[in-house]
Amino acid sequence: MIKWRLLENLLLIATTSSTISVSLIQKTKACLKCSKHVCLYSFVINMILGVIFTITFTDIDIKYSFWVGLFSYLGADTIYKSLEGKLTSFRDLKKSTTDNNSSSNSKKDNTEVLEEIKYE
Numbered sequence: 690m691i692k693w694r695l696l697e698n699l700l701l702i703a704t705t706s707s708t709i710s711v712s713l714i715q716k717t718k719a720c721l722k723c724s725k726h727v728c729l730y731s732f733v734i735n736m737i738l739g740v741i742f743t744i745t746f747t748d749i750d751i752k753y754s755f756w757v758g759l760f761s762y763l764g765a766d767t768i769y770k771s772l773e774g775k776l777t778s779f780r781d782l783k784k785s786t787t788d789n790n791s792s793s794n795s796k797k798d799n800t801e802v803l804e805e806i807k808y809e
Contacts, residue, residue: 695749695753698747698749699749699753699756699757699760700760702739702742702743702746702747702749702757703739703756703757703758703760703761703764704764705742706735706738706739706742706743706757706758706761707735707739707760707761707762707764707765709738709742710731710734710735710738710739710761710765711765713734713738714727714730714731714734714765718730731762731765732762735758735759735761735762735765736755736758736759736761736762737758738758738761739754739755739757739758739759739760739761739762740754740755740757740758742757743757743758
């Protein structure tokens, strides 16, 4: 009999672990001298992070944590495609925060005008 609840939990944990490992791999793959090794590097990182993540944050047995690592590796491509272009650097976040602060000042002025009209 298939343990559906366990499988569901393992896939959920693998999705979270895969998100972290994809980000780590994207930041560190430039250190590899040969692009042929990226696949092996990805497998190793996903297995290590999957096992450590599962052991640290859940009470699931270690034998199941290897499945999490494998699921993370297999699903990493899908996770990468869904996150592609959505991961921003700290510099970009800081710049967007600065831009939002300058535009929020003009929004405050408009809000004050609307409140004055509302109360008249």
